[in-house]
Amino acid sequence: MISSRVPPSPLASLLKLPASTRLLFHNHVHPARQYATSSSLPNSTPQASRRAVTVANDTGRIPWTQLSTREKAARTTQQSFNLLVVLAGIIMTGGVSYVLYREVFSTDSKTAVFNRVADRVKADARCVELLGGRSGGRDVKAYGEPSWSRWARNRMIASRTETDKLGTEHLYMHFYVEGPLNSGTVNLHMTRRHGEKDFEYRFLAVDVKGHERIYLENADAGKMDKRGQGRMFGVKWW
Template identity: 65%
Template sequence: MKAIQRPPHASSLRRLSSLCLRRSFPRSTVRVVFSRSFTAQRSLKANSTSSTSRKHVTIVNDDGRVRWGELSAREKAARTTQQGINLVVVIAGVALTGAVVALLYTEVFSYDSKTSHFNRAADRIKRDPKCIELLGDGKKIQAFGEPSWSRWARNRVIASTTEKDRWGTEHLRMHFYVEGPLNSGVVNLHMTKKPSQDEYEYKFLALDVKAGHQRIYLENADAKKESGKGPTKMFGVRWW
């Protein structure tokens, strides 16, 4: 017959019970002692089980559930490293987002961006009576950049250059294509901005249609100078 295995604390409780009975302790005191002893052993067993059952905290599996005070020195180092990496990722994301926003503003939304100059020049072509006469209905005129072999990326790149001369004047040159119901053509744009100016001004804006049609100038600063409407010279110096 197999011996009945009793819990390890049963014998100690039995000895304590007999001792209490010998000394004639009240039964209520005995119950309190038994209860406290059993609770202490139960909590000790639970703590030992929880400490051995939880996973070792690493950089990969740390989810923050284990309290800082329960971590070992190596686990604390792992959590610190993980939080440091997360902070670096957040800072890099914020910096990248700021760079993208700045680039979009400079290239698209700014008043002096190339996209803005392109849109304003295209609108002037669509509203000009001479251009409408050659190209057709202004509402049906399309403006686009350099052609592409891809149908999905067709006519997206706008050819333009920006440079500064020895006097500090910035030059913006651009050309794009227009197409209407009657004809198609090329628009050439040249704008300048002197050091004393805040915005670009037109040097010329012209539309060239296929052979047989004269160039149409919407802006021509050189012609204004020749007609006396532009800057004049005095004592060999040009005055703006």
């Protein structure tokens, strides 16, 4: 006798299985889809985050094309400021160099004039004898305005320059000399006509207290002698 019982369907048999078994069967039949991402690609690299470029932290390493509008403005401001600082430094250096040359290294600078006049005083036998010391003035010292600091004595030289109506430049200077016996004051007057390069002596004298003035240069005295020649009682006779 043939049985008429219908065998159960596979779906019904599957439904009778436990839930964990059905999940394993589902993953085996329908595997999960894999989606490509930027991190799973073999040639992709993650983009490194960077700080925003500002005037204070810009080092110039980031290319100009990668900067935003605000960052470009910050870099332009920083570079403009750096350029101004460099130009100011160049101008200041040039000014200091010019002053240093005029005051120290130039042949007509006050320091150069002081050194030449001091050497003349030390080389004059009358001055050396009055101040004391050995021949050649090796014991005679020359210095500027006295000060409580002995280091400042060689730095402060009293002098002034002025130009008259004819364009002649006048240089006035005085400083001090000191020897083993006495000390004195040196007075100097030099002139330089307009267009000329070097100064000429008009007056150079050494004054020591209690002694007669010593003249090393006195151009005005020569003029006075020429004016007095041929005159007697205020009348020119020859």
